[in-house]
Amino acid sequence: MKLIQLFDEVLDSSFKVQPDSAGIYYLKESSIQYYLYTKLKKEGKAFVYKFDVDGGIFPFFDYRKSFINKSSDYIIFNQKENALFVFVIELKSKSIKKAYQQLFASEKFVDFIYSMAEAYRRINSISIEGSGEIAIRHIILSKKPPRPKTNVKKDNKYDTHPNFDYKYVHKKVGIDLFLENLCT
Numbered sequence: 001m002k003l004i005q006l007f008d009e010v011l012d013s014s015f016k017v018q019p020d021s022a023g024i025y026y027l028k029e030s031s032i033q034y035y036l037y038t039k040l041k042k043e044g045k046a047f048v049y050k051f052d053v054d055g056g057i058f059p060f061f062d063y064r065k066s067f068i069n070k071s072s073d074y075i076i077f078n079q080k081e082n083a084l085f086v087f088v089i090e091l092k093s094k095s096i097k098k099a100y101q102q103l104f105a106s107e108k109f110v111d112f113i114y115s116m117a118e119a120y121r122r123i124n125s126i127s128i129e130g131s132g133e134i135a136i137r138h139i140i141l142s143k144k145p146p147r148p149k150t151n152v153k154k155d156n157k158y159d160t161h162p163n164f165d166y167k168y169v170h171k172k173v174g175i176d177l178f179l180e181n182l183c184t
Contacts, residue, residue: 003130006117007084008047011047011049017050027089035091037173038141038176038177041177042179044081045078045079046077047076049077068105071102071105072103072105073089073090075087075109083131083135086110087138090139090140091141092141093142096144099142101164104166118132137168137183139171139177141171141172142170143172157169
């Protein structure tokens with residue numbers, strides 16, 4: 001079994017986003033009526049999930065504590081050859097300042113999912129094809145275009161957040177988002 005199949009097996013399918021009839025996913029901020037769609041382009045198998053559907057994903061945490069009960073807008077599992085890439089995507093219509101904390105919290109949520117999937121795999125003696133490791137990538141999509149960076153030579157180069165020590169890329173909503181270009 002490939003690792004992406006294990007994740008799909010253990011996660012509740014009611015949180016899975018379905019593609020359109022042509023197999024294309026459109027990422028959109030659901031709370032904003034006229035938010036631009038971002039078209040997701042991918043190679044290989046991918047599953048798109050939206051966990052933060054009712055404003056929180058962890059009912060056992062105090063909802064008044066910021067970000068501990070939040071997830072990013074989308075979490076995408078994309079199998080590329082023997083590697084499983086997990087894209088944590090946050091959509092913002094205004095300031096992106098809070099996106100960084102949400103991406104960090106979502107990374108911890110993905111780590112939790114991975115730990116539980118790994119426990120399920122071991123308990124049920126399921127063997128995994130490939131390395132069994134995941135690579136998490138953080139993406140911010142916003143109406144406000146990213147500031148140009150003088151030290152970035154490629155369009156999809158990741159920046160490193162100074163406080164949370166993760167790599168992220170900031171793109172403008174409404175683009176075609178090619179996942180294979182972000183698998184680095």
